[in-house]
Each structure stands twice: as C-alpha cells, then as structure tokens.
Amino acid sequence: MELRDLILLRELDDRGSLSAVARATQVTPSAVSQRIRSLERTIGLPLTEPLGRGVRLTEAGRLLAAGAIEVAAVVARVEGRLAAYRGGIGGRVDVAALPSAGVVLLPSLIAALGADVDLRVHDHDVAEADYAALARDHDLVIGHRMAPTPLPDWRGLHVVDLLREPIDIAVPEAHPLAGSGSVRPSDIAGERWIGVPGGYPFDDLRVAVEAAAGERFAIGQRVRDNRLVEALVAAGLGIGMLPRFSTRPGGGIALVPLAGLPTGRIVSVLARPDVAERAVVAHTIDALRRCARAIGGVDALAP
Structure with a gap:
C-alpha cells in the first residue's frame, strides 16, 4: 500500500465523490478510480460500493481512510524532526480566515513569522458549521464559535482555541x-x-x-x-x-457591553490532524497562540 493511494480514500470519505477528489488532487476522475481499483486488487477487498450515481467507501475503505490520517501524521512528525535537525522551519502555509478574526490576529502573525514562512491568506465569511469544509483545502482555518465546545462538524479536526473576544x-x-x-x-x-x-x-x-x-x-x-x-x-x-x-x-x-448573558465568541484555528503535524504548520499554530495571548489579555484562553 502506498500513502498516496490511502490519501485518496481519505479524500473520498471527506468529499463524497470521485469528481471532488479529482479536483482536490488535480488528477482525472478516471485516474482516481483506477488507483482505488489497483489498491483493491492489492489488498483483496472492495473499498467502494455504489451509491446512487456515485460511490461511497465500504467498511474496509473507511478503515483505510482513517489509517491514512494516522500514517500521514506520523510522516509529518518525522519530517518535522528532520527540519529541526537541519536548523530551519519554512515553507508555505495557506490560511482561510474569517475577516473579523483575521483583523485581530493576522498582522501580528505575519510579523512574527517573518520571511521564512510564506503565509497565504484567503478570507472567508461562512456559517459556523462550514469552517470544517474549508479545512479540506487550506492548511489552517481561523474561525469562531459561540458555544464553549466545538460543533460536531468540527469533530475529527485538530482545534486550538486562541482567544475569547467579547x-x-x-x-x-x-x-x-x-x-x-x-x-x-x-x-x-x-x-x-x-x-x-x-x-x-x-x-x-x-x-x-x-x-x-x-x-x-x-x-x-x-x-x-x-x-x-x-x-x-x-x-x-x-x-x-x-x-x-x-x-x-x-x-x-x-x-x-451586554450584561446578564455570556456573549464572548471563541476564535479558534482548525486543521486536519495530519496537516497540523507538518513542521511549518505547527510552527504557525504556535505563533498564533503567542499572538492571541498578547492581544487577548485577560480574555485569552490558556494554551
């Protein structure tokens, strides 16, 4: 089994269709299908089954899709240790940011990261439940919520609460x-x-x-x-x-200020678990935490 093929199963589980996986991985739907068929022949089990006009993962397919996250996270951690050994962490990080949260955090974050990290910002103003979908196509997502705990839609993501803003x-x-x-x-x-x-x-x-x-x-x-x-x-x-x-x-x-009701929003950063393990992404999350503590004062959450 190759990690790149396991990743296709993970993407199919997340995105729901071969065409969506093809767009995300920049290959044709037929190429995606062929690689999944090849993996099925290798392990001797069906990994997809028909669903309407499309397909969905079988139980075995979902098992391997979950395994892809674990394997990718381990690979990212090892690559991070190698980057630290070489003496430098750098690279590109794509961030989808709620504009009102970005106003608070991004200026100080960009200054803190310096030239080593190529931070690319994409502004998105979406409903709370939709931040999870943005994490499929961006390394980090800066969003917000009103509830003390994350929505069920955020389950399965690496979530770091940065600050509480009244x-x-x-x-x-x-x-x-x-x-x-x-x-x-x-x-x-x-x-x-x-x-x-x-x-x-x-x-x-x-x-x-x-x-x-x-x-x-x-x-x-x-x-x-x-x-x-x-x-x-x-x-x-x-x-x-x-x-x-x-x-x-x-x-x-x-x-x-509004008295008598809890009115603070929690600003959080979200990422896929394996993406959060990448050295440059983990470095950016740490920088976000420091920026949030400086900006939030007594309203900042504990790291």
Whole structure:
C-alpha cells in the first residue's frame, strides 16, 4: 500500500465523490478510480460500493481512510524532526480566515513569522458549521464559535482555541445608551436590529438576547460583513452586535457591553490532524497562540 493511494480514500470519505477528489488532487476522475481499483486488487477487498450515481467507501475503505490520517501524521512528525535537525522551519502555509478574526490576529502573525514562512491568506465569511469544509483545502482555518465546545462538524479536526473576544452591543454615538457602562437585554427590547444571516454565530446570540428580553426584535437588515454593520448602525438604522477587539473605535458608533448573558465568541484555528503535524504548520499554530495571548489579555484562553 502506498500513502498516496490511502490519501485518496481519505479524500473520498471527506468529499463524497470521485469528481471532488479529482479536483482536490488535480488528477482525472478516471485516474482516481483506477488507483482505488489497483489498491483493491492489492489488498483483496472492495473499498467502494455504489451509491446512487456515485460511490461511497465500504467498511474496509473507511478503515483505510482513517489509517491514512494516522500514517500521514506520523510522516509529518518525522519530517518535522528532520527540519529541526537541519536548523530551519519554512515553507508555505495557506490560511482561510474569517475577516473579523483575521483583523485581530493576522498582522501580528505575519510579523512574527517573518520571511521564512510564506503565509497565504484567503478570507472567508461562512456559517459556523462550514469552517470544517474549508479545512479540506487550506492548511489552517481561523474561525469562531459561540458555544464553549466545538460543533460536531468540527469533530475529527485538530482545534486550538486562541482567544475569547467579547461581543458588545453597537449603537449610534447619539443613542441614549451610548454612554452606558453596560446594557441588559430588557434595555434594548423594541430596538430595530441590524443582524446577520441565520446559521451565523451572532444570530444565535441575538435569539438568546430576545429570549432574555422576552420580546422579539424587528430586524431591519441581515448582512455578514461587520464593517457594513458598523456603517448601518452609524447611520442610525438600528443597533447590532460587534466583536470588541476587531471593531474600529469611533466611526459614529459606540460599543456597550451586554450584561446578564455570556456573549464572548471563541476564535479558534482548525486543521486536519495530519496537516497540523507538518513542521511549518505547527510552527504557525504556535505563533498564533503567542499572538492571541498578547492581544487577548485577560480574555485569552490558556494554551
């Protein structure tokens, strides 16, 4: 058995179709199929079975797919020790980053890594459950969640929690609540709301605030970009929620802490387990931890 063939089974398990595996590995679907057939002949067991118009892994195929992760992780660790022996860790790392988390972490990360690591940043603003899918095509994914523990979708990934960032209520500077030390859900009942699409963590928090206030809020707009939320709030079109560390001060808005509910988001970095073992990726994760501790202060999570 060759690792490259086992990796195809792992990719099929993750991606669900031969065509998706072919795109990810930059070969043709027929080449993927041929290599899997060859592996089946080598071990004498069927590794895929028909599913509709496509295929899925058999139990034996899933066993080997899980083994591929283990083998790839061991190879990555050995390569890492070799890199350390040679006296240098470098290479390219592709990072998919939630923009509002990237604003907080990426400037200091790039400075910390220096020229030895070629960090390539790709910005993605997706629902919480979709960060796991991004890990298939990027070395690292910087995302966030509201719950204390990761979603089931993140299971099977290497997850490092970096920092806890408070989420504040954003109001126009001229709003009566702008000078308050904090607000409670009942204080903002009846306000017009600038929200985010359903499935995004901040929308789950809005629902919790509504429940605590005992009143549903009128949602004027649902937008994903925090800068757009800032602009709409500053224009007096409603109030919203914004993360404290990554929101620019001033700009016509004021941030007011919300009392009575846990409102912090957890910013995390995700990776496939074997990818996380690569020397340059592990080096980047360590640098992220240091940057998070410096930025987060008392809100930083323990490493």
